[in-house]
Amino acid sequence: MVRDLTKEQIDLIASKVMEINRKQxxxxxxxxxxxxxxxxxxxxxxxxxxxxxxxxxxxxxxxxEGVSEIRDLxxxxxxxxxxxxxxxxxxxxxxxxxDHALAALKFVCEQEDDNKASSKHYQVLKERFIDEKxxxxxxANHFINKRSVYKTIDAASERLSIMLFGVxxxxxxxGHF
Numbered sequence: 704m705v706r707d708l709t710k711e712q713i714d715l716i717a718s719k720v721m722e723i724n725r726k727q728x729x730x731x732x733x734x735x736x737x738x739x740x741x742x743x744x745x746x747x748x749x750x751x752x753x754x755x756x757x758x759x760x761x762x763x764x765x766x767x768e769g770v771s772e773i774r775d776l777x778x779x780x781x782x783x784x785x786x787x788x789x790x791x792x793x794x795x796x797x798x799x800x801x802d803h804a805l806a807a808l809k810f811v812c813e814q815e816d817d818n819k820a821s822s823k824h825y826q827v828l829k830e831r832f833i834d835e836k837x838x839x840x841x842x843a844n845h846f847i848n849k850r851s852v853y854k855t856i857d858a859a860s861e862r863l864s865i866m867l868f869g870v871x872x873x874x875x876x877x878g879h880f
Contacts, residue, residue, distance in 0.1 A: 826845075
């Protein structure tokens, strides 16, 4: 037997449902932000591997001796060739996008009022992932400890995420950036 609920009980149930919904939404947003940040860091960690891959695919390997049989096998499998070509194109586009985002981050960091702190964000990120310097060397170069290097990389990666993923890289709370 269902009993009638009072207005107060209905209001309480509604507020609890809204609270649960809000928490689920916040958890989903945090998860998406974490994924974007993780993807940004993966792109940075693999930056040079992607660059080498792209450069290598531009070399015409099909003309080398001993690969004509392999070429024929690959060319007869259209799906394989299409998949390889699309993968290479996606990698090239993503690396170009990453290069543009890095250039934008550098520009933004150099233009900000707190130029020294912002510039350090870009510089530490560049030294670690583009120049492939060791964390210890970066720490010594900037007169900070290793933990500060990692914190700076995290902060710079978050900023870079915004540039890579646009508005989806921004944590939007009730209409405010």
